[in-house]
Amino acid sequence: TLVSNEQLIKPIITQVKKHYDVDVGVSVYRDSAFYIDLVFNGHEKKMLKKDDIIPKLRIVNSYDGSVKYSYESGFFRVVCSNGMTVPESEHTKIKSMHTASIESKTETEFLLDHISGFLDNQKDHIEPYQKLMGHKVLMDDLPELIEDITNKTKFPKKQAEAVMERILLEKEEHKLPLTDWLVYNGFNYQLNHNNAINTKP
Numbered sequence: 232t233l234v235s236n237e238q239l240i241k242p243i244i245t246q247v248k249k250h251y252d253v254d255v256g257v258s259v260y261r262d263s264a265f266y267i268d269l270v271f272n273g274h275e276k277k278m279l280k281k282d283d284i285i286p287k288l289r290i291v292n293s294y295d296g297s298v299k300y301s302y303e304s305g306f307f308r309v310v311c312s313n314g315m316t317v318p319e320s321e322h323t324k325i326k327s328m329h330t331a332s333i334e335s336k337t338e339t340e341f342l343l344d345h346i347s348g349f350l351d352n353q354k355d356h357i358e359p360y361q362k363l364m365g366h367k368v369l370m371d372d373l374p375e376l377i378e379d380i381t382n383k384t385k386f387p388k389k390q391a392e393a394v395m396e397r398i399l400l401e402k403e404e405h406k407l408p409l410t411d412w413l414v415y416n417g418f419n420y421q422l423n424h425n426n427a428i429n430t431k432p
Contacts, residue, residue, distance in 0.1 A: 233294065240267055240290055246339045247288075247346070258432055263295040266432045270307045274350055276357055278364055278412065281405055283309045284357065286350055298431065302342065304349040306357070310405055311420055364412035373398070376414060387428060390421050397421065 247253060247269055256268040267290040275283045284306040291301045349356070368376060374395065381391050398417035402409055421428060 234292065234300065236265055236292055239292055239300065240265075243290065243339065243342060244269065246343070250343065251346070260297075260431050264291070264293040264298050264431060266291055268307065271346075271350065274353070275309070276306075276353060278357075278360060279407060281310065282407060284360070285309060286353060288346060288349075302345070304345070304356070306360075308416065308419075311401065311416065360412060360415075362411075363415050364410050366411040368409045368411060368414060370409060373409070373414070377417075380414070380418065386418060386422075390425060390428060393421050393425060393427075394418050 244253075244255060244267075251269075252272040254270045254272065256270065258266045258268075260266070269288045269290070271286045271288075274286050276285075277283050287305050287307045289303045289305060291298050291303070293300075377391050377394055377398075380386065381388050381394075386394075394417045397420045398409075398413050401407055401413055401416065407413055423432070
């Protein structure tokens with residue numbers, strides 16, 4: 232059952248805007264997979280001075296079945312405008328196939344309850360990031376750390392140098408301490424903005 236963006240997502244945005252101040256961002260992959268981010272203004276959490284994160288809801292839909300319809304709670308990092316997520320749990324991600332039963336997943340009340348629950352429990356969701364922020368990294372150890380993370384994940388090895396450049400750029404431009412939080416965002420920035428990484432968002 233193909234569910235159009237107009238049928239599925241437009242009513243959700245309309246209803247959410249009645250309750251919250253949100254900014255809407257859209258990205259499209261190969262004209263068939265759609266990623267809509269609703270960023271909730273007025274709910275910022277400060278990680279460090281000049282380094283805020285804002286709750287967001289990402290709605291995903293596709294016309295070719297490449298990704299399931301889903302919505303996922305996460306965070307938007309203001310300092311470099313990159314998308315972020317939180318560890319997946321039953322409270323942060325909901326998926327559904329394009330079948331007749333999809334209607335039960337798109338009811339506005341269900342979605343608004345999900346948003347409200349996520350916003351009410353932000354403190355728990357940002358705890359992993361605070362742990363990263365609390366772990367300092369020595370400059371001499373940074374190249375080895377980036378290499379280790381790259382080797383243990385599917386991150387493209389050719390983009391490891393770009394990660395290093397981004398970490399150092401943020402450290403200097405935003406006067407941020409060198410921690411695992413900065414390393415995490417060095418990788419995350421490439422995943423969200425590097426055109427050489429041609430994968431789904």
